[in-house]
Amino acid sequence: MRPDQNDTLLRVDNLQLHFRTSRGVVQAVDGVSFELRRNEAMVILGESGCGKTSLARALLRLLPRNVERFSGSITLNGQELMGLSDEEFRQQVRWLKISFVPQAAMNALNPVLKVGDQVAEPLMEHLRLGRQEALRRAAEAFTSVGVPADFLHRYAFELSGGMRQRVAIAMALVTNPDLIVLDEPTSALDVLTQANIMNVLKRIKQEYTTSYILITHDIGTSSELADRVATMYAGQIVELNDAAHFFSRPYHPYAQGLMASVPRLRQKQDPVFIPGQPPSLLQPPAGCRFAARCPARFEPCDQEPPLYEPGARQQVKCWLYAEERQPVPLYATPT
Numbered sequence: 001m002r003p004d005q006n007d008t009l010l011r012v013d014n015l016q017l018h019f020r021t022s023r024g025v026v027q028a029v030d031g032v033s034f035e036l037r038r039n040e041a042m043v044i045l046g047e048s049g050c051g052k053t054s055l056a057r058a059l060l061r062l063l064p065r066n067v068e069r070f071s072g073s074i075t076l077n078g079q080e081l082m083g084l085s086d087e088e089f090r091q092q093v094r095w096l097k098i099s100f101v102p103q104a105a106m107n108a109l110n111p112v113l114k115v116g117d118q119v120a121e122p123l124m125e126h127l128r129l130g131r132q133e134a135l136r137r138a139a140e141a142f143t144s145v146g147v148p149a150d151f152l153h154r155y156a157f158e159l160s161g162g163m164r165q166r167v168a169i170a171m172a173l174v175t176n177p178d179l180i181v182l183d184e185p186t187s188a189l190d191v192l193t194q195a196n197i198m199n200v201l202k203r204i205k206q207e208y209t210t211s212y213i214l215i216t217h218d219i220g221t222s223s224e225l226a227d228r229v230a231t232m233y234a235g236q237i238v239e240l241n242d243a244a245h246f247f248s249r250p251y252h253p254y255a256q257g258l259m260a261s262v263p264r265l266r267q268k269q270d271p272v273f274i275p276g277q278p279p280s281l282l283q284p285p286a287g288c289r290f291a292a293r294c295p296a297r298f299e300p301c302d303q304e305p306p307l308y309e310p311g312a313r314q315q316v317k318c319w320l321y322a323e324e325r326q327p328v329p330l331y332a333t334p335t
């Protein structure tokens, strides 16, 4: 039976992840809140360095040693995860309930272990399955991501990049987790293989009740999978929207700039590029963090904007929407 679509799986509230460095504290994730329903795919978009990977690592609690602050609330199926000790989190949550396909996962496979054994490992370690049963389940996971089952007995170097990436996805899928977080799953692959991997993810989404968080720079490919889109800028989510609205008429000036920067086949005008750079996360500006680059900047932007809710399940962190309920178009619509 398909799950209730209104069923909230994950709720993140005021999540902060700050790092200590010799130059000061980097506020990589700074007050992020969102909800994800069961079987929903949320894409996280944003420029390099805006905190996407740090957000993923915070959800998986894969934290470096130089954490200055890790706070807020993360509930999964109603259970507060922040209250768990690291050991409890490792035993009860990571891989079993939330699994991860890290950046360049295909290069992270162990070169001296057969890929089948690597995919079977989380089952033996976390579910205490015997090797034969774990390998049987690994073979099933291989089939669902389009890797022939006899590849179980191969080593990573014997597989193409696309096949290795599928193996990394099989590893995340094999424990049948509630949520899979994928960080740039197609970034190092050629376009055809990228499309194949996206098709695998779409098919898995139809067949399983898994939810996804997909981190990407690739707006085009992500549009095929996304139900929701979160746009991150300088450590914060500046827009949360459902995919259909986001890809046709985004709200936030930064989100509009990102969309206008995507080259289109029959577009007459040049794609837009957003001048300037994101601010340093060592001392982000006090007001709107996008203000210095924003074509719609006006007086209130010196103050931090609140999150406005122009529609159901829509949030935008921009003063333009203090009264406005419709997206205020700032760039020419591509024709």
Ligand SMILES: Nc1ncnc2c1ncn2[C@@H]1O[C@H](COP(=O)(O)OP(=O)(O)OP(=O)(O)O)[C@@H](O)[C@H]1O
Binding pocket: 019, 020, 021, 026, 028, 046, 047, 048, 049, 050, 051, 052, 053, 054, 055, 064, 066, 281
């Ligand atoms: N362990 C760390 N110590 C100090 N600073 C860090 C650490 N990890 C990340 N950062 C900093 O945190 C900020 C956010 O980085 P993050 O990798 O999360 O961004 P991103 O949006 O995922 O970028 P990309 O798309 O390039 O992967 C950056 O300024 C980065 O330099």
